């Protein structure tokens with residue numbers, strides 16, 4: 342089988358992660374990277390491929406089998422996705438959950454017209470978590486689905502603590518509540534409030550002369566961000582911050598708790614999927630690369646239009662043949 346020719350559009354955390362993930366894929370070759378910034382200003386983690394200006398992307402139409410969009414969900418993808426879906430098979434990680442139906446429609450039209458596949462909202466949530474919610478619901482129709490996030494670095498909450506007067510540096514982690522998870526795993530199907538599901542932890546370096554009690558109080562009472570949660574605030578020094586809080590860990594749990602059987606003899610059935618990620622963007626990029634392979638194969642088989650992870654047969658994600666997979670995994 343020929344090597345799949347892949348390109349990356351946008352070179353931030355996901356762009357770097359995608360380049361690394363393609364290197365681990367024997368059936369793929371990175372052709373180039375596109376950026377809206379001056380190509381000469383971009384330093385790739387591996388400099389063996391060229392960087393081109395995003396404005397020139399159309400001229401590479403026939404050199405690329407699938408394009409991985411690594412832009413942000415807020416303003417990059419809503420603009421870039423519909424424009425590029427008419428030129429390439431694309432894959433992206435659009436994660437504004439409420440706007441996915443609208444974004445799906447905006448990709449579907451140009452992708453169908455161009456006979457290309459546009460695979461949206463790939464990653465872990467939305468993405469692998471969505472697939473596991475589907476398995477849970479389909480297999481255990483009588484039950485409840487729970488999602489817990491963490492331990493994870495939250496960018497938005499970290500920005501919020503850094504804006505507090507007296508904070509020099511800071512990060513915020515979201516943690517799932519162990520007691521709530523224990524109840525769910527036990528088959529209780531509890532109704533859980535926001536405060537019961539997750540807790541928040543902040544690691545703060547104080548500015549010179551700042552008052553720790555005042556900073557703690559401002560953080561834990563902050564409306565929308567912290568007031569509805571139990572929040573712990575830890576004060577640390579700058580070297581500890583530099584040493585221990587520079588990574589972007591994340592993860593979480595999807596748990597379906599259901600019952601099977603007739604009314605007179607029911608059994609609790611609990612299905613659980615979990616992720617513990619050392620780097621959120623690196624993992625998300627690895628998911629994008631596996632689905633880039635699937636998008637390419639689906640297009641080869643004659644499919645076109647917008648697709649999500651719910652539309653992809655699992656074997657398409659693998660570089661191995663279906664026969665080899667049946668032998669090794671069943």
Ligand code: NDP
Nearest residue numbers: 351352353354355376377411412413414434464465466467
């Ligand atoms: P970044 O902010 O690192 O990168 C986004 C874009 O910003 C890049 O494509 C790049 O475009 C531009 N950029 C990057 N660095 C710089 C810089 N130094 N100066 C100016 N511009 C820069 O975002 P991430 O890669 O971390 O995340 C992208 C999206 O992934 C997020 O918005 C999130 O929605 C999504 N995501 C989805 C997940 C899921 O599970 N579905 C999980 C995690 C993230 P260009 O090169 O063109 O300038």
